Amino acid sequence: MAAITTAKKRVNRSLSGSISLFALLLVFGAFMVLPLIYAINNAFKPLDEIFTFPPTLFVKNPTLSNFTDLLNLLSDSWVPFSRYIFNTVFITGIGIVGHVLLASAAAYPLAKHKFPGKVFMFQVVVLSLMFTPAVTAIPNYMIMSWLGWIDTYWAVIIPAFAYSLGLYLMKQFMEQIPDALLEAAKIDGASEYRIFWSIVMPNVKPAWLTLIILLFQMLWGSDGNGYIYSEQLKTLHYAAGQIIQGGISRAGAGAAVALILMSVPITLFIFSQSRIIETMASSGMKD
């Protein structure tokens, strides 16, 4: 609200306008956050508290038993829990590294060079922002099976390398790097690859973080649906789905796993927020 007092040179804000806008913010903020608060509290509720009537939002006697239940439940399962964690971390880690490298390498010439085919290539990438992966699910499956990647991690990881939103944001961000900087390096005799690696890449660190969080969100939540069949290759998200569908007897463990799943990406976002917003500032499509 400080902005209202600091923006002296701006037009007067009516008090009633301010109050109604902030009331709007509060009401909808509550709508956004209450389900999450409910989920967090549920994870610490003893089983009898999860099934009380009337249901409560906040936990009264917090306990960690849901988490120990979860561990017991999973240690009895055919595939150890650590395996699901490993699968998810592996898919997410490799996917992110590959995407950041490939998308940055491709974004650099698109942002800074002139060459035949550039406009066309970029337009195709922009067009692909406009549809959902579901459109290409069937041919993708066929291509994966030709490549022999069905039931391997690669079916999930490699397509993520070429995620179009990441390239798009990276290209928009790189356009802001001053040309003079690149010219200077060129005069000093640096090759294009050297310029990309030693000058462009360090300058786009905020955009890396954005790509990381986008890919993290996508891969962390992936269950390998349709591509991965072997139980020992399946992801945390898949395992979580199984537990949550387990019904009343597993409601506590389900709440615990939900909390684990959601807290990782949220924590990551908290630490990278300002950088991500910096990247998004350059996200626009120009007329």
Add this chain to the structure above:
Amino acid sequence: MGMKSWWSWKLQEMKASKHSYVLLAPYMILFIMFTVIPVVISIILSFTYFNMLEFPKFIGWQNYTRLFLEDDVFLIAIKNTLLFAIITGPISYIACFVFAWIINELTPKWRAFMTLIFYAPSISGNVYFIWLMIFSGDRYGIANGLLIKWGFLLEPIQWLKTEAYIMPILILVQLWLSLGTGFLAFIAGLQTVDRTLYEAGAVDGIKNRWQELWYITLPSMRPQLMFGAVIQLTTSFAVADVSIALAGFPSVNYAAETVVTHLIDFGTTRFEMGYASAIATVLFMIMVGTNLLVQKLLRRVGE
């Protein structure tokens, strides 16, 4: 300049930019392999009968005529998808902007906090199954519990098994999830608007925040508004995961069928790949078409 010299000139230009192509190649090869070729295959397959076992058989427009003339469930799917797009598309788009706009007036610390609150649902890794607990069909679900406690209900309602309630609940959950990338782009875009424009505007007779919004803020943010529109529209046309997770697959009497769940049904359950590809192609055309239309409309903002 003759045709030949034009080509040799282009070729020379391409040779000179070989480093650009080398840098682009790894990404572009994968992009072509997993996005461009699949779209082309999908369009081609949509004119065939294909069951994954035999070689595809060309059948012309038959899949499309069947889709629009004989498939009653597809019509439900189209109706639901349009309903999602018409309601969640504009509402989520406007919500993204309005909340970003209000948040922008806060101090940096509050701004970061409120951004997190609004962004958290979309980032938290598909935790929409929380809503399964909220709309659970017994009296322990929050919705039933509160309505019974407050005396609006005597018996718990099977929210996600009652046709009339399924779509409104899915729309609500979809809206809850929809403040994502577009929202962040708006938050960021608002911070880049040139401050001096507001001072100039105040001198030029802009009287209140609404005029300021229409004449200065919105036109300055046109690029982000375009980006946000593409993102929000695409998401609202592609609803499927939430429908499957909450309403089941298939949902009660197909009440929550969308174009994408219909596609999944034919593609993965019935193995009618040609038919499923026709569904995908129709969806692709609708998405690109609406996106271009909306972009055209947005060019007029603030005029």
